[in-house]
Amino acid sequence: MKQIKQHRLIARFAVENSDNFEVITIFDDEIQREKLDKQNPTLMSISPKYTTATWFERKIKDDFGIKIEGSYDNRPLVHHERFPTLNPLRKDFQDRSLKFDDFTPYKYEVVKGEGVFEVAVGPVHAGIIEPGHFQFSQEGERILHLDIRHFYTYRGIEKSLENTSLLEAREMIERISGNESIAYQLAWFDIVLQASGVEYDEKLKKYHCLLLELERVIDHLTDLGFIPNDAGFGAALSFASQLSEDTRVFLKELCGHRFGFGSVGFEVKEYDKDRILDFLNVLEEKVRWFEDWIVDIPSVWSRFDTTGTLNKQKAKKYGVLGVVARASGKRVDTRDNLFYKKHGFVLQNETVGDVASRFKLRIKEIYNSMRLIKNFIDEPSMVKKPVKFCDGEYMSFVESSIGELFVYVKLKDGVIDRFYARDPSFINWQALYLMMKKDIIADFPLINKSCDLSYAGSDL
Amino acid sequence: MIKFWQRRVENSIVTRHLEFDKDLEDIKKELKSKIAKKFAGSLAIRMVSSGSCNACEAECNALSNPYYDLQRLGIHFVASPRHADVMLLSGVVSVNMYHHVLEVYHQMPQPAYIITLGDCPLLEGVFKENFAIKGADSLKLPISHHIRGCPPEPKEIIRGLLDFLEDFM
Numbered sequence: 129m130k131q132i133k134q135h136r137l138i139a140r141f142a143v144e145n146s147d148n149f150e151v152i153t154i155f156d157d158e159i160q161r162e163k164l165d166k167q168n169p170t171l172m173s174i175s176p177k178y179t180t181a182t183w184f185e186r187k188i189k190d191d192f193g194i195k196i197e198g199s200y201d202n203r204p205l206v207h208h209e210r211f212p213t214l215n216p217l218r219k220d221f222q223d224r225s226l227k228f229d230d231f232t233p234y235k236y237e238v239v240k241g242e243g244v245f246e247v248a249v250g251p252v253h254a255g256i257i258e259p260g261h262f263q264f265s266q267e268g269e270r271i272l273h274l275d276i277r278h279f280y281t282y283r284g285i286e287k288s289l290e291n292t293s294l295l296e297a298r299e300m301i302e303r304i305s306g307n308e309s310i311a312y313q314l315a316w317f318d319i320v321l322q323a324s325g326v327e328y329d330e331k332l333k334k335y336h337c338l339l340l341e342l343e344r345v346i347d348h349l350t351d352l353g354f355i356p357n358d359a360g361f362g363a364a365l366s367f368a369s370q371l372s373e374d375t376r377v378f379l380k381e382l383c384g385h386r387f388g389f390g391s392v393g394f395e396v397k398e399y400d401k402d403r404i405l406d407f408l409n410v411l412e413e414k415v416r417w418f419e420d421w422i423v424d425i426p427s428v429w430s431r432f433d434t435t436g437t438l439n440k441q442k443a444k445k446y447g448v449l450g451v452v453a454r455a456s457g458k459r460v461d462t463r464d465n466l467f468y469k470k471h472g473f474v475l476q477n478e479t480v481g482d483v484a485s486r487f488k489l490r491i492k493e494i495y496n497s498m499r500l501i502k503n504f505i506d507e508p509s510m511v512k513k514p515v516k517f518c519d520g521e522y523m524s525f526v527e528s529s530i531g532e533l534f535v536y537v538k539l540k541d542g543v544i545d546r547f548y549a550r551d552p553s554f555i556n557w558q559a560l561y562l563m564m565k566k567d568i569i570a571d572f573p574l575i576n577k578s579c580d581l582s583y584a585g586s587d588l
Numbered sequence: 589m590i591k592f593w594q595r596r597v598e599n600s601i602v603t604r605h606l607e608f609d610k611d612l613e614d615i616k617k618e619l620k621s622k623i624a625k626k627f628a629g630s631l632a633i634r635m636v637s638s639g640s641c642n643a644c645e646a647e648c649n650a651l652s653n654p655y656y657d658l659q660r661l662g663i664h665f666v667a668s669p670r671h672a673d674v675m676l677l678s679g680v681v682s683v684n685m686y687h688h689v690l691e692v693y694h695q696m697p698q699p700a701y702i703i704t705l706g707d708c709p710l711l712e713g714v715f716k717e718n719f720a721i722k723g724a725d726s727l728k729l730p731i732s733h734h735i736r737g738c739p740p741e742p743k744e745i746i747r748g749l750l751d752f753l754e755d756f757m
Contacts, residue, residue: 208684216719226683226719251688254667256635256648259685280684281639284720299714306643306739350646363592369653376650386741387643421591584641 136447136460139534139550140174140184142192144219149192154523154534164194173199180446180558191217191286201237206279206587209234216287237275239265244272247569251280258583262572269568274561281587289547294320294517294537297544301535302389304549305585310336310343311528312549313392315535318524323539324514331509333467335396338504339379339388340526341497346375347529348490348497349415351580355487356422358574359431364422371414378407395510404505408498419491432484436563436575439481446559449552450531452579455489456481462527471503472496483578517542528552530582551585615746616661622753623662627673630662631749634672634696638689639721640679643739644706648676650742663749669695674732674752678705680721693729701732703752706739713738 136156143150149164151171164171171188173196175181185196186205193215196202204211212229214221238246245266251259259280265273285304289297294316301316302309314336321328353368376386382399383391422428438448443456453460457479464475476492478485519539526533531552538546556579563575623631637645648665651658666672669692681689693700702724707713709724717723724731733755735748 210687211683221719223719224717228683228686251685252636252669252692256637256645256665258637258640258642258645259688280682280688281637281679282682282684282720283639283680283715284718287720288715288718303641303643303714303738306641306646309641309643350649363589366654367592369650370655373650373653373655387646387739389738417591417595421595424591425589582642584639 137174137178137180137184138447138532139536139548140181140188141536141548141550142188142194142217143538143546144192144217149194151188151194152536169194171196173197175199175201178447180555183554183558191215193218203235206282208279216284221287234277236263236277237273238263239272243267249572260583264569264572266569269570271564271567271569271572274564274572276557276560278557278583279587281584283588285549285588286547289544291543293543294323294539297547299390301549302392304588305551305582306387307347307582308343308528308530308533308551308585310339310388310392311526311533312535313388314340315524315526315533315549317392318526319522319535319537320514320517321511322522322524323517323520323537325518326511326514329509329511331506332394332396332511334471334504334506335509336392337468337471338501339383339391340528341500341504342375342379342382343388344497344529345411345494345501346372346379347580348494349375351490351577352418352487352494354577354580355432355483355574356425356428358577359428361425361428364418364428367418371411371418375411394513396506396508398508401505405502408502412495412498415491415494429484431571431574432487433482434480435483435567435571436578437480437482437566438559438563440479442559442562443481446555446562448531448556448559450527450529450556451486451489451493452556452559453531454478455485460532462525462532468500472499483574486578530580530585531556549585549588551582551588553581553583553586556581557586612656612743612746615743615750619663619746619750619753620661622750626753627662630664631674632664632666632672633674633676634669634692635665635676635678636689636692638677638679638685638709639682640706640708644678644708647739647742647745648678648705651745656742656746658746669693670697672696672700674701674703676703676705677709677724680708680711680715681724681727683720683722686722686726689727690729693727701752702729703733703735703748704731705735705745705748706737708738710734712736 138154140153149169151162153160171194173185182201188194189196190204190206209231210228247264247266250261261277263275264271298316302313304312349368349372353365356364380386438456440457443453443458455478461475463473474496476489478489517539522537524535534550536548635648704724711723733752737744
């Protein structure tokens with residue numbers, strides 16, 4: 129096997145061609161392609177070197193039945209206890225309904241020893257959140273290990289999108305993850321433009337980026353309430369949830385939907401610029417007040433500080449993304465480019481990597497996003513709706529509120545032949561257990577919320 | 589903390605929504621009396637997400653913000669199915685969640701009611717039945733009420749709960 133240099137792993141996924149399987153591995157500076165024989169396909173694992181390749185490879189195994197060699201973890205990922213042995217992403221699989229198989233227990237990764245016990249949490253949780261399973265190995269209150277098992281919300285989106293046209297695909301793509309809907313739409317739109325050869329109109333781009341920043345503000349505001357709430361400080365939730373509701377209502381006023389479904393299109397209509405500025409000024413005053421207030425609450429910070437630490441070295445090794453990475457001092461942001469910088473983007477950083485860092489980073493990013501929104505305000509504009517798309521492979525990167533989102537589309541005969549999306553959560557979930565090592569089980573909800581990862585996005 | 593109370597005094601009660609102020613107040617009043625009559629003043633809801641895009645959950649979380657503040661009407665989202673009167677089911681009922689949803693229902697004390705939330709459970713929206721999606725009908729459980737929308741807005745959820753209370757007895 130060729131020696132692979134240590135770079136940041138972005139995605140690893142398989143595509144079925146007519147005479148072989150192709151495994152595409154995307155790093156930050158190169159793309160590697162491996163062709164595998166259709167009879168008895170076998171793939172050499174890169175997980176000893178790139179830890180986060182584990183989930184990618186387990187997914188490839190479930191989806192295509194490709195054997196993985198040299199991996200320390202061969203458990204099924206997407207297919208749960210009663211999922212029959214089949215590989216739904218192969219082209220010859222066309223069943224629309226599925227018969228449950230017998231129950232095969234899943235082996236959790238646990239620590240064994242005298243006095244060590246397990247705590248199983250999920251998939252249905254106590255709060256109003258999505259399903260996922262967490263298996264803790266405990267020594268008293270202290271967490272020894274956490275094994276995360278997800279993919280309960282697996283909806284087979286990759287397969288459903290096959291053989292649909294790019295324009296039709298949008299409705300499903302925007303519903304992959306509700307809190308990142310606009311980010312997914314931007315990735316979709318980017319691919320539409322690439323495939324049709326139409327140039328991105330500057331004014332249109334500014335409007336789309338404005339919506340994306342507004343989505344980020346909403347998500348961060350929601351977290352500013354929920355993170356202190358998980359530390360037992362409910363007053364912050366009632367204050368911040370007001371602000372996020374205000375912003376959501378404002379998003380609806382601007383684009384017609386509270387989550388921005390269907391808002392990224394080929395046209396920007398005239399909108400009230402002063403209204404945006406007024407709204408942002410009021411909001412900024414409230415956020416500044418909130419910041420000023422919460423920094424003086426010692427009981428909150430005694431829970432935040434040093435809890436759930438992810439150091440920079442580990443953050444680099446796991447290639448984590450978005451807020452989690454930037455809170456650990458890793459400078460990674462898809463928006464770090466000329467277009468954004470021209471409009472006032474400054475990469476926000478923290479250094480310690482604990483819950484407090486992630487909380488403070490969110491506040492900083494809200495200010496920067498509000499500044500960006502102000503600079504993105506522009507005149508109405510439109511591009512012609514494309515009708516013809518060229519076959520080929522297209523990729524897009526967008527910085528969602530969680531982190532770098534990657535979408536891959538392969539067009540063949542004018543329709544989608546393969547769709548793949550790697551949500552930032554997919555990588556960050558795999559690094560979550562690292563943050564638990566020094567903490568007690570009661571800190572888990574707090575740490576989990578401070579990362580605010582999407583279940584639906586990573587499950588697809 | 590003193591800052592918080594100062595601001596609280598300056599701003600007085602924020603529990604109102606400029607747009608549909610009156611409308612919402614009427615619904616809430618009605619809702620409160622219905623719950624008092626039919627559920628002895630307290631309706632306990634267990635939220636189960638069975639493969640949604642998390643927008644429905646976000647809207648249910650929004651129900652407890654100060655604008656809607658559902659708790660003061662006697663509606664609580666509870667942590668365990670054993671405390672619940674109603675299961676609020678969102679999402680497509682994925683293959684991987686199918687048996688867990690059934691288990692939640694069987695843990696609930698009878699009489700237990702199911703309200704489906706959003707277009708997903710009845711497969712009315714974008715997601716249709718496929719190898720990973722079962723849909724709520726496949727559960728073969730009695731569904732008492734359905735709240736439409738993708739996702740239904742907080743006001744529509746409140747309205748839906750009211751309709752449920754009107755219908756079911």
